[in-house]
Amino acid sequence: MKHLNKLLVAVLMTMGLSSHAQDSNNPWAISFGANAVDTRTSAGGGNGWLDRHFSQPFAVKDNWNILPSVSYLSVSKYIGDNFSFGVAGSVNKIDKYVMRDTNGALMVTNPGDLMYYGIDATIKYSFMNLINSKVIDPSLSVGGGYTFFGDSSYGTLNPGAGLTFWLTENVGLELATKYKKSFGDREDASGTPDAPTHFQHSAGIIFKFGGKDTDGDGIYDKDDACPEVAGLKEFQGCPDTDGDGIPDKDDACPDVAGPKELNGCPDTDGDGIADKDDACPDVAGLASLKGCPDTDGDGIADKDDKCPTVKGPKENGGCPWPDTDGDGVLDKDDACPTVPGPASNKGCPEVSAEVMKQLNDYGKVILFDSGKSTFKKQSYTVLKSIADILKEYPNSNFMIEGHTDSDGSNALNQSLSENRAAAVKNYLIENGIDASRLRSTGYGETKPIDSNKTAKGKANNRRVEVSLIKE
Known part of the structure; x- marks a missing residue:
């Protein structure tokens, strides 16, 4: 032992x-x-x-x-x-x-x-x-x-x-x-x-x-649903602080009396949504909007609706989209909201054949210094006119093409045509045309529109053309 x-x-x-x-x-x-x-x-x-x-x-x-x-x-x-x-x-x-x-x-x-x-x-x-x-x-x-x-x-x-x-x-x-x-x-x-x-x-x-009654409510812990908080026998030892007949452990609002169907929480505005879950507890509203009203029925609660009496999309704060230029294309979809244009061109005006002819007529009278890509003084009026026309069509993109006559070598003419086209492009960019709307190229003497055997023909071949880029 x-x-x-x-x-x-x-x-x-x-x-x-x-x-x-x-x-x-x-x-x-x-x-x-x-x-x-x-x-x-x-x-x-x-x-x-x-x-x-x-x-x-x-x-x-x-x-x-x-x-x-x-x-x-x-x-x-x-x-x-x-x-x-x-x-x-x-x-x-x-x-x-x-x-x-x-x-x-x-x-x-x-x-x-x-x-x-x-x-x-x-x-x-x-x-x-x-x-x-x-x-x-x-x-x-x-x-x-x-x-x-x-x-x-x-x-x-x-x-x-x-x-x-x-x-x-x-x-x-x-x-x-x-x-x-x-x-x-x-x-x-x-x-x-x-x-x-x-x-x-x-x-x-x-x-x-080791069995005990931790909370001292006279209910043994093994039978006490709330063993650490003194409570009532009818609720298996759990308290009912607000006296609404729902024990605190099952009461979502244990300190404020409320109906059983709302888990013991009050509903001040009577819309069937407990105040604790109601974003607008003093005004009856819809469950889908967390208890807030929607006067115009556009699915946006009045408190968040900038136009609560007129239907409008959520993306525009509950207000209808405007159409500033009245062309039938809403401003949100209109690439040119202040200038009328068809929906097929995103609300922007389309460049007509007449406009393209006018641009190319201007292009033919742009004068450069001999053998260079710098403009003669009298060309600036024409260039400004071209820029003004392009500003009227902000949703359109253009190609600036340079051409020469056959005098000089092919390589020289090619380089000269590219430089002159680039010079026109740069002028337009410097005068308010977005660079992303413009491209330039040169064709040298490869695309004549007249004979290179006469002075008049050569003059016609030395030109700048503008073409519309169709995406």
């Missing part, structure tokens, strides 16, 4: 650090009783693993080592989701050790009344809730421990199973078994027991405790 006393002290000291499986109302449990150690399982022999380990599971008289006293103590605590964690200590005396003789036959020997001590930690899963029982509590467990076997000591891996019969809510009969797989040799070189794998069975009484 002196060993048991040491064991009790050691286990009780671990209570503050341990946890094992019960329930949330009675999380702590302590169990004690007798244990039996059976070394048959690792003695070998038999046909296959099952035969070697389970061929003599109930050879109590022959193989089991049992002390005629309380020989184990366990402290455990519930950790949630049917899991518990605990620590246990056990003591025993080994006077029946199963081994094999030189011929391989099983024999039971007394190794000298070896003392046995075990310290184990276990995680256990209870199936009691899954089978919906209040009496039968089957479980599976896994854990590890350390065993002192005579002069030897070694670690073990401990899968196990258990069955508890709850005689009352807090007291039960506990049966359990563990397969304690050792990490070491079964016997040493001389045949003395060293680190045998073994079964350890236990039977005892288990007590659950």
Whole structure:
């Protein structure tokens, strides 16, 4: 018994650090009783693993080592989701050790009344809730421990199973078994027991405790739906602060009385939307607009509608889109909102053949310095006229083309035509035409419109043409 006393002290000291499986109302449990150690399982022999380990599971008289006293103590605590964690200590005396003789036959020997001590930690899963029982509590467990076997000591891996019969809510009969797989040799070189794998069975009484009434409302926590707040018995221990007949835990507005159909919240404007969810709590409105009215029915709440009495799209603040130039194309879609034009040209005026002829007539009288891309002074009036026309068609893009007569080399004429076309383009950009609307190119002497054999023909061939770019 002196060993048991040491064991009790050691286990009780671990209570503050341990946890094992019960329930949330009675999380702590302590169990004690007798244990039996059976070394048959690792003695070998038999046909296959099952035969070697389970061929003599109930050879109590022959193989089991049992002390005629309380020989184990366990402290455990519930950790949630049917899991518990605990620590246990056990003591025993080994006077029946199963081994094999030189011929391989099983024999039971007394190794000298070896003392046995075990310290184990276990995680256990209870199936009691899954089978919906209040009496039968089957479980599976896994854990590890350390065993002192005579002069030897070694670690073990401990899968196990258990069955508890709850005689009352807090007291039960506990049966359990563990397969304690050792990490070491079964016997040493001389045949003395060293680190045998073994079964350890236990039977005892288990007590659950720890149930309490945290909020002091006279309702036990396990039956209290609000265990941390004092409440009323008719609401399973939950309070009803505003007295509207809805417990605070189910009341979306626990401090202000309201009808049950609105989860206990008031509805000041009577539109069926609780004030807490109503963006316009003092004015009846629509649920789709969070309780706000929509006078013109355009789907925009009056508080957000810049034109609350006239329908309009949300993109324009609830106001109808304007059509400033009256061409039938709304300003939002009109690339030229202040100048009338057909919808086919995004509301911008279209460039007619007459306008293109006028542009090209101007282009023919643009005069350049001889052999250069600089303008003669009298050309600026013509260039301004071209710029003014292009400004009337802000949605149209144009190509500026340069042409020369055949005097000089082809390469020189090509370069000159490109430079003169670029000069016209640059002038137009500098005078208010967006660069993205203009392109320029040169064709040199490759596209004559008259004979290069006469002075008049050459003059006609030296020209700038403007063409409309159609996207």
